[in-house]
Amino acid sequence: xxGVIQSPRHEVTEMGQEVTLRCKPISGHDYxxxxxxTMMRGLELLIYFNNNVxxxxxxxxEDRFSAKMPNAxxxxxxxxxxxxxDSAVYFCASKTVLLGTQYFGPGTRLLVL
Amino acid sequence: xxxxxxxxxxxxxxxxENLVLNCSFTDSAIYNLQWFRQDPGKGLTSLLLIxxxxxxxxxxxxxxxxxxxxxxxxxYIAASQPGDSATYLCAVMDLGGGSEKxxxxxxxxxTVNP
Numbered sequence: 001x002x003g004v005i006q007s008p009r010h011e012v013t014e015m016g017q018e019v020t021l022r023c024k025p026i027s028g029h030d031y032x033x034x035x036x037x038t039m040m041r042g043l044e045l046l047i048y049f050n051n052n053v054x055x056x057x058x059x060x061x062e063d064r065f066s067a068k069m070p071n072a073x074x075x076x077x078x079x080x081x082x083x084x085x086d087s088a089v090y091f092c093a094s095k096t097v098l099l100g101t102q103y104f105g106p107g108t109r110l111l112v113l
Numbered sequence: 114x115x116x117x118x119x120x121x122x123x124x125x126x127x128x129x130e131n132l133v134l135n136c137s138f139t140d141s142a143i144y145n146l147q148w149f150r151q152d153p154g155k156g157l158t159s160l161l162l163i164x165x166x167x168x169x170x171x172x173x174x175x176x177x178x179x180x181x182x183x184x185x186x187x188x189y190i191a192a193s194q195p196g197d198s199a200t201y202l203c204a205v206m207d208l209g210g211g212s213e214k215x216x217x218x219x220x221x222x223x224t225v226n227p
Binding site: 004031033042043044045048050055056091093095100101102103104105106107 | 145147149154155156157158159162164202212213214215216217218219220
């Protein structure tokens with residue numbers, strides 16, 4: 001298996017623009033997680049899905065952030081409009097209920113100017 | 114609210130030393146505790162997972178222990194090598210509610226010098 005795939009790997013955009021991050025989980029995994037990592041706050045859970053259904057979105061910072069999982073093999077995290085304080089590395093992770101650990105993608109490094 | 118702390122934030126040691134990395138958490142009602150490794154520019158890789166009913170887990174040169182009552186875990190690295198240089202993160206999953214949420218510490222950056 002190729003592991004968790006994220007795209008793009010790097011994104012530079014200007015304040016006010018829409019940003020869409022994409023994630024393909026490991027085949028057969030039924031949980032998908034979106035995290036944000038910054039120097040100040042560390043790694044924070046934004047939202048997670050189980051069987052394509054959002055379970056906990058309490059970490060989503062505000063209405064500018066939205067996440068979808070239209071099917072078992074694809075998820076998006078959208079920021080609209082983007083702000084400089086959204087600059088961070090965004091990770092996607094997946095797991096199966098049979099395993100305790102989460103498998104992380106390589107991350108998307110977002111810079112909002 | 115669960116909080117996970119890792120001190121120190123960074124550590125630099127010569128090759129060959131045996132290391133102890135510390136992790137503390139505020140709420141002892143946890144389901145499990147995990148140690149991850151993060152290389153620069155990469156995602157996290159799981160090293161060890163300890164269920165709340167376990168006291169320790171071992172994998173190769175790594176040994177992780179868990180003391181729920183005191184809210185502490187340690188990751189022991191034997192005979193450190195330059196390839197062990199990375200950031201090590203500790204994370205706990207709280208018990209109850211069926212939540213899969215992990216709460217992470219901010220990590221400890223380890224540098225092993227040849």
